Amino acid sequence: MSDTSGLHDHLGYWLRRLSDEVHSRFESELSRHDVTVSQWGVMISVHHGHDTTKAVAAHMDIDPGAVSRLVDRLVVKGLIRREPDPASRRTVRLVLTDQGQALVPVLAELADRNDAHYFGSLDAGQRRQLEEWIRRLVGQTHPAPPPDTA
Numbered sequence: 001m002s003d004t005s006g007l008h009d010h011l012g013y014w015l016r017r018l019s020d021e022v023h024s025r026f027e028s029e030l031s032r033h034d035v036t037v038s039q040w041g042v043m044i045s046v047h048h049g050h051d052t053t054k055a056v057a058a059h060m061d062i063d064p065g066a067v068s069r070l071v072d073r074l075v076v077k078g079l080i081r082r083e084p085d086p087a088s089r090r091t092v093r094l095v096l097t098d099q100g101q102a103l104v105p106v107l108a109e110l111a112d113r114n115d116a117h118y119f120g121s122l123d124a125g126q127r128r129q130l131e132e133w134i135r136r137l138v139g140q141t142h143p144a145p146p147p148d149t150a
Contacts, residue, residue, distance in 0.1 A: 018118070026114040033103060034077060038062075040107055042070045043079060043096065047104045051093045079103065 007013055027037050035043070041060050050059045053071065057064040071094060074080040079100035085091035096104065119127055 022114065022118050025117065026111065029110045029114065030107060033107060035079075035103070035107060038066075039070055039074055039079075040111070042067060042074060042094075043100060043104055044108065044111075046080060046094045046096055047101075051095070052091060053094065056094065074100070 023037060030037060030040055042056055045056045045059045050056045053064050053067045056071075057067045060067070071080055071082070075082065078097055081095050081097055083093045083095050085093050119130070122130065
């Protein structure tokens with residue numbers, strides 16, 4: 001027997017387990033609509049007004065190249081299209097297609113149900129507190145993404 005802490009003694013272990021479970025269940029639900037969690041992130045970001053690759057990347061806190069590849073896949077699926085920006089020849093806007101716009105509320109409901117499955121036992125105050133703690137911890141270990149400028 002060792003007095004060294006064990007695997008289950010580490011909060012990081014439990015956070016990873018929870019994250020893996022939340023992600024895996026949501027991925028399974030989204031797969032019925034041929035969308036991944038990352039693609040869903042792009043779609044909901046565009047839906048909420050982040051309409052350039054740069055803006056989506058900043059909002060999701062991921063590399064713009066990764067967003068571009070995700071958009072490529074969503075274009076092939078007919079869920080997003082790229083449009084030139086009439087105000088700037090160098091800017092390309094991301095727009096949900098009619099099919100994408102129709103799918104967003106369906107996927108948002110799946111996201112809400114997934115959250116309820118894992119966090120529904122928390123009352124509103126507990127949920128806000130948990131989110132605040134997580135945001136604070138992430139903010140202490142990871143710099144905030146740059147503000148949306150596009």
